[in-house]
Amino acid sequence: MDWVVLVKAAVMGIVEGLTEFLPISSTGHLILAASLLDFTGEKVKVFEIAIQTGAMFAVIWEYRERLGRTVRGIGHDPVAQRFARNLLIAFLPAVVFGLAVGKAIKSSLFHPVPVALAFVVGGIVILWVESRHRRAFGERDLEGTRRARVETVDDMTALDALKVGFVQCLALIPGTSRSGATIIGAMIFGFSRRCATEFSFYLGIPTLMGAGAYSVWKERHALEWSDAPMFAVGLVFAFASALVCIRWLIRYVSTHDFTVFAWYRIIFGGIVLLTAWGGWVQWKA
Numbered sequence: 001m002d003w004v005v006l007v008k009a010a011v012m013g014i015v016e017g018l019t020e021f022l023p024i025s026s027t028g029h030l031i032l033a034a035s036l037l038d039f040t041g042e043k044v045k046v047f048e049i050a051i052q053t054g055a056m057f058a059v060i061w062e063y064r065e066r067l068g069r070t071v072r073g074i075g076h077d078p079v080a081q082r083f084a085r086n087l088l089i090a091f092l093p094a095v096v097f098g099l100a101v102g103k104a105i106k107s108s109l110f111h112p113v114p115v116a117l118a119f120v121v122g123g124i125v126i127l128w129v130e131s132r133h134r135r136a137f138g139e140r141d142l143e144g145t146r147r148a149r150v151e152t153v154d155d156m157t158a159l160d161a162l163k164v165g166f167v168q169c170l171a172l173i174p175g176t177s178r179s180g181a182t183i184i185g186a187m188i189f190g191f192s193r194r195c196a197t198e199f200s201f202y203l204g205i206p207t208l209m210g211a212g213a214y215s216v217w218k219e220r221h222a223l224e225w226s227d228a229p230m231f232a233v234g235l236v237f238a239f240a241s242a243l244v245c246i247r248w249l250i251r252y253v254s255t256h257d258f259t260v261f262a263w264y265r266i267i268f269g270g271i272v273l274l275t276a277w278g279g280w281v282q283w284k285a
Contacts, residue, residue: 006233008039013051013234017241020055020208021201021249023126023180023261024268028115031174032272035112035283042222045110049215050231052208054238059201061239062246079154086153086161090199091206093165097172098211110174112283113276118175119269126262129184133257149190153199163189168203175269178204184258193253201246 015033019026030048034040060067073080109115150156167185171178179200186196216223275281 005039005230008037009047009230009233010237011037012039012048013054013237014241016048016051016234017055017058017238017243018245020052020204020238020242021179021197021245023122023177023183023258024265025115025119025122025171025175025177025180026052026055027171028119028175028177031110031115032112032283036281042219043227045106046215046219046223047227047231047234050212051234051238052204053212054235055242056205056209057235058239058242058246059205062243063201082156083153086156086158087202087206089158089161090165090168090203091210093162093169094172094207095210097169102172105172105174112272114173115175116269116272116276118173119265119272122176122180123262123265123269126180126184126258126265129187130257130259130262133187148192148195150186150195151192152195153202155195156199160186160189160191164199164203168207178207180261193257194250197249197253 012030012033015029016026019029027048034044034048069077070080070083074084150160164182164186167181168178170176170181170185182200182203183193183196186199187193191199272281272283276283
């Protein structure tokens with residue numbers, strides 16, 4: 001395989017890993033990065049979804065002890081059973097909505113300009129939620145000396161999981177951000193910032209690994225064995241960069257809010273819209 005393609009795959013893997021868990025939309029960044037790299041086509045669209053699995057392997061590695069306890073205790077431990085049940089409940093809405101409208105959304109919205117618009121709108125929503133959170137808990141009280149209603153994932157009810165599952169469906173719109181929708185949505189529902197962030201990590205495992213497997217299987221006729229190195233490079237770089245991002249983000253949310261990401265979304269989305277409107281950059285689908 002052409003080494004240029006492998007370099008582009010590595011860059012895309014890094015973009016995926018660094019943006020998957022931040023509320024800035026990995027899918028949106030992958031679409032824009034692919035356009036800038038002239039790395040487009042049906043095969044690349046499958047690649048963009050498939051390499052999300054690499055980021056999820058980073059979650060599995062980082063939280064291997066918790067996930068291992070859940071697997072071992074699923075038959076007898078009420079905590080493990082509740083955790084697994086909540087993950088399943090939160091996962092199901094994305095399956096239903098993804099199968100129902102995913103194809104239509106992919107054909108009409110997986111383009112740079114709609115992504116940029118979603119960036120801006122999502123940033124405005126984050127600013128509103130953070131303002132609301134500060135009014136509820138105080139300007140400097142990020143985790144809340146006043147306890148959040150849901151402090152840890154073990155405090156979640158089935159209804160909490162269902163609500164987070166429904167807001168995750170907003171991420172079907174590229175540029176919205178799966179992690180952003182789940183984290184910010186969970187905070188609206190009364191989750192602590194850390195709990196919302198960690199549950200978003202966990203929920204990504206079945207959601208994104210399932211989406212990756214389904215996409216590869218569905219488009220298998222368009223793929224060849226010669227594409228394997230490209231996918232392998234993307235997965236490896238996505239895993240490595242995602243592991244760095246996960247460890248950093250958990251430390252970050254203990255002392256910071258998400259306002260900086262909101263302004264990043266608004267400014268970055270605005271730049272894309274301005275360059276598209278002015279014809280300075282020829283963004284490709």
